[in-house]
Amino acid sequence: MIPTIALNDDHLMPQLGFGVFQVPDDDAHRAVATALDAGYRSIDTAAVYGNEAGVGRAIAESGLDRGDLFITTKLWVDGLSRDGVRPGLEASLERLGLGSVDLYLIHWPAPATDSYLAAWEGMEEVRDLGLARSIGVSNFLPEHLQRIVDLGGAVPVVNQVELHPALQNRETIAANTSHGIATEAWSPLGQGAALTDPVVAEIAEAHGVTPAQVVLAWHLQQGRIVIPKSVTPARMTENLEATRVVLRERDLEALDGLDRGARTGPDPENFNG
Template sequence: MTTHVPSVSLSDGRTMPQLGFGVFQVPDAETTAAVSSALEAGYRSIDTAAVYGNERGVGRALAESGVARDELFVTTKLWVDRLGRASAREGLEESLGKLGLDHVDLYLVHWPAPATDAYLDAWQGLEDLRDAGLARSIGVSNFLPEHLDRVAALGGSNPVVNQVELHPALQNRETVAANARHGAVTEAWSPLAQGAVLGDAPVVDAARAHGVTPAQVVLRWHLQQGRVVIPKSVTPARIAANLDVLDFELSDAELTAVDGLERDGRTGPHPGTFNG
């Protein structure tokens, strides 16, 4: 099955699918089946990370899928144990070995670990990896505006993506604005707030009006505001439903009502500790 997923333009001239499949907190033993279900449903963008411990499971699914490499968009991330210019290459080469790939489409610094400036060295390492062809595009994850500012001050390239926790209960407006200022696409992890907003009235009302599920409303809310989303599930029916959000549109009033759900509804640790 193939589904036409819209793409977003990146500041380096490349594009990425706006809707992908995430595997945060999926055990490696379950990852192959989950990613296989996602690929069968029509996803072509898969997001993993070294620290998730499931890159091998992703790699098995990719190898078994029969999907051509040039149809796939694979993201993985550099963990804090490799935050350095030289060690970034070691981290990516290890990830590539587990994934069974010769390059990734997007490589992210997973977390800035701001107690040191090592993320700045790591960013320069990612620029080296991009130039060497091991990563087509490079970006960051869980970076706050001050981290983005410091990367920009290096005078090289800016991240094309900043992946952050973002959902109706936590909209990270300052970081979204900083992303736009630096030319980075905002990519939402935990886009459904682990279900915490699916019973809220504006979401339920919109779902009823459009004949869809509350989760589909929230994903559509993200897409209509230009964000990339990577919902996670291990249930084939839910995996398919999360992709089936392209044939309806929320009204301006519905978007505004969902916007109004903002509260400090983090589903992961606050900045300064590990985020997904």
């Protein structure tokens, strides 16, 4: 059973989902179909990934009730304006074959453009129109979040950021928590680098589980949402089983000690698309 997180708009989001970053469209179709069959119900994609159509085909062919699924997609930086949000989302919905998504995110703040505040007003509009049930952000730093909160409208339900043992983003997590925003980790395994860390390996051996399950359990026990990616059926199932792993306090502390500020992706402070 996949646990859920209560978002600040009272909707529930599965705490463990399936990501399709860097998965080509045809491969995404097969991978998402396999993931849904394995028991995943939350799927995370984005316009810029170029695989929304494949994700949509898998959803349509699954036979699952739409209400049992949680679908996330994201607005790319070329749509960062109040008037750019709705066309961006409608194009994504057409590719996905859906009437609405459960969560729509601004993919990057692109701070040099200073357009994310106007875009947030557009995000509120698509939520009010029923095109997105919940709205949030991705890769936002504390100062970006504060400016949105200062608008006085909706507060993002989620901030999806790069987060793994080698990059723990503590200041952003603290800002998320202070505003009631759920933290969602992309690249939760550090693109696989965390799996070869001796500390992770030692904890995995002590519990009789895999390194991936250790790292995912570390995220889950600290209340974060995770979206690991795999195109291998056995690993998809392995990742799901992380929900059954219970780490000791000393395990969590040891994993907390692995932070060294090592990014695998762009820095939100200077990435503008």
